[in-house]
Amino acid sequence: MHSKTLILGAGLTGLSTAYHLEQRGDTDYLLLEREPEPGGLCASQHRSGFTFDYGGHLLHLHTAYGKKLVKKLLKGNLSRLARQAWIYTGNARVPYPFQANLFALPAQQRQACVDGLLKAAARPARPPKNFEQWCLQAFGRPVYELFMRPYNTKLWGVSPDKLTCDWCGPFVPIPTQQEILQSAQKPPRRQYGYNCYFYYPQQGGCGALVQALARGLKGLKTRMRITRVDLQNKTVRAGGKTISYDRLVNTLPLPAFLRLLKGQPRLTALADQLAYTSVNVYNLALKKPLKLFSWIYFPDQEDPFYRVGLQSGFSPANAPRGTSSIYIEVPAALPRTARTEKRIWKALVQKGIIEEHDEVLFSFWQPLPYAYAVYDRRRSRAVRQALAALAKRGCFCAGRYGKWEYSFMESSLLEGLALAEKLV
Ligand SMILES: Cc1cc2nc3c(=O)[nH]c(=O)nc-3n(C[C@H](O)[C@H](O)[C@H](O)COP(=O)(O)OP(=O)(O)OC[C@H]3O[C@@H](n4cnc5c(N)ncnc54)[C@H](O)[C@@H]3O)c2cc1C
Structure with missing residues (x-):
């Protein structure tokens, strides 16, 4: 041949x-x-x-x-949807992106983020050597510690000081310092990020x-x-x-x-020099409709997943009427066992996404061996x-x-x- x-x-x-x-x-x-x-x-x-x-898997079309x-x-089998994304940390539900929605944090954390940003702004800017330094300069330490460090450590499997900043341009929204400070008072008017609207097939x-x-x-x-x-x-x-x-x-x-x-x-x-992370996606089909959201980020260490999305929210054709479906992205460091499933369930209930006695129609794992090339x-x-x-x-x-x-x-x-x- x-x-x-x-x-x-x-x-x-x-x-x-x-x-x-x-x-x-x-x-x-x-x-x-x-x-x-x-x-x-x-x-x-x-x-x-x-x-x-x-x-x-949502279509971000920019050209x-x-x-x-x-x-x-x-051929017309396409919807344009508005992002409805949050970060759940502690008891707070912060709209995405975290750094542009400080108003949603408890008062003490909010003040700490404002002080941290002012402190960072007062320091002379230097070219950052790694992603940690990049975050500290752009957002200050409290935003880094509350969201950027724990979330990115879960996603990339290494701490941000081990990552370069080559990748973050298109993926990490950077409001101005003024905008971040204003967001401590009230929700922003502007939409941030490459994914504030996205496309998805209707069928x-x-x-x-x-x-x-x-x-x-x-x-x-x-x-x-x-x-x-x-x-x-x-x-x-x-x-x-x-x-x-x-x-x-x-x-x-x-x-x-x-x-x-x-x-x-x-x-x-x-x-041997090309590191990567693997992800296990745990899918749940539930016998009840869930309140609409697109996806939610989970930076906290005790939550075994880093992101949860409502698959049935992207198109009504994704799940039969009266049901819903969610995908849960779990770092592959956690084994695909009944114990992990129990931990996931407990965390989903605790975060208010599902209720303890919700009926599961079926569930399954999708291992993704190559998910993210580590920078x-x-x-x-x-x-x-x-x-x-x-x-x-x-x-x-x-x-x-x-x-x-x-x-x-x-x-x-x-x-x-x-x-x-x-x-x-
Ligand atoms: C968890 C996750 C979520 C994502 N979400 C989004 C999103 O919302 N929006 C977005 O735009 N992008 C998203 N992406 C990125 C998107 O998946 C990729 O950009 C896209 O799939 C890349 O396509 P590809 O053809 O390059 O790679 P792949 O889809 O990996 O295709 C490679 C193909 O090679 C085949 N193959 C592998 N080894 C062999 C072999 N030895 N012999 C023969 N065939 C082989 C595989 O079976 C596969 O079909 C996401 C990725 C991940 C991991």
């Missing part, structure tokens, strides 16, 4: 690359996926009338092309998008697990077959891909070296996991377009 372009992984990035190649009249490609269905993390699961995504493409693919969950992209793709081959990549001879071993190619597109998680390389010990060794000190150099060496050998990496970065779905769609343009 031979194909001019061989694309590894049919998640959103691989699908977008294949789709845009075909749109440009290039059908000499193969798109290989190990699972029976394409979609990767953007697929959805359908069980007993419920639709679950892999954790929250004209991203919006146009999604609208074209989904079929996030998976509706990947299905629309995959429909009719001529080169898509599922149940093809890639087990070896030989960059020198330009061949890939997948599903028991050897396939040769002229150029390769990788969307598999970069460390996993580097470990598949034949005879490239220096490149393969870089995999520690080693990441940037190792990624740069790996991507440059691979490109020299005719292999282009794309997507959140292929490029080992923190990005969202729109980037996958756009990178697929950019790659197709480059390859054609």
Whole structure:
């Protein structure tokens, strides 16, 4: 078997690359996926009338092309929703983002946050060496200790002083100091963050998008697990077959891909420098409707999860009438056991999301082995070296996991377009 372009992984990035190649009249490609269905993390699961995504998967579309493409693919099967997100810490329910809603804190904490910010503002600004320093400069110590430190430690699995600040630009809203101080008096007028509005399919969950992209793709081959990549001879071993190619597109998680390389010990060794966190998503189908919210962040140590979202709130089609569904994102350091489930239940009740005697229709775990590429000190150099060496050998990496970065779905769609343009 031979194909001019061989694309590894049919998640959103691989699908977008294949789709845009075909749109440009290039059908000499193969798109290989190990699972029976394409979609990767953007697929959805359908069980007993419920639709679950892999954790929250909401479309943040900020470019004209991203919006146009999604609208074209989904043909009207799309809603635009307003974010309803909070941070639950102690007994406080603070609207998101924390740093722009200090009014919702108890008086003592609120005053401490104001004093901490004024103190930080009085210090001369220096280029921050890590995410901790970045937060302390931007928000002051109390906001850091109440939210930024505990939440980010749960999410990234390391404390913020071990993280660089390369990733935070698009993801951490930065109100001005004036705005933060004003937020101690009253709710802000402004909306903050890349996700204050988002899009979501009316039917079929996030998976509706990947299905629309995959429909009719001529080169898509599922149940093809890639087990070896030989960059020198330009061949890939997948599903028991050897396939040769002229150029390769990788969307598999970069460390996993580097470990598949034949005879490239220096490149393969870089995999050890690419840290990541895994997440276990615990899904609950409940026999009662819940009050509407989008998602809630949980920084407190005693809560075993870091984020909970209302899957049934994104579309009425996600759950049968009179029921609801939630996804609970749990750091993978906690085992997927009945004991953890009990802890989750207790915390959900304590935080007022569900009630002790609510009836569960069913529950299940979705382990996500590769969830977040950790932006520690080693990441940037190792990624740069790996991507440059691979490109020299005719292999282009794309997507959140292929490029080992923190990005969202729109980037996958756009990178697929950019790659197709480059390859054609
Ligand atoms: C918990 C969580 C929540 C998220 N929420 C959002 C959100 O709300 N909005 C948003 O925009 N983005 C969100 N994202 C990011 C989003 O999931 C990614 O940007 C997107 O899925 C990246 O797509 P991809 O195709 O690059 O990777 P993937 O979806 O990982 O696709 C890679 C594909 O490669 C296949 N593969 C792997 N190994 C092999 C092998 N050996 N052989 C063959 N095939 C293989 C996999 O099966 C998969 O299909 C979230 C991510 C996580 C982890």
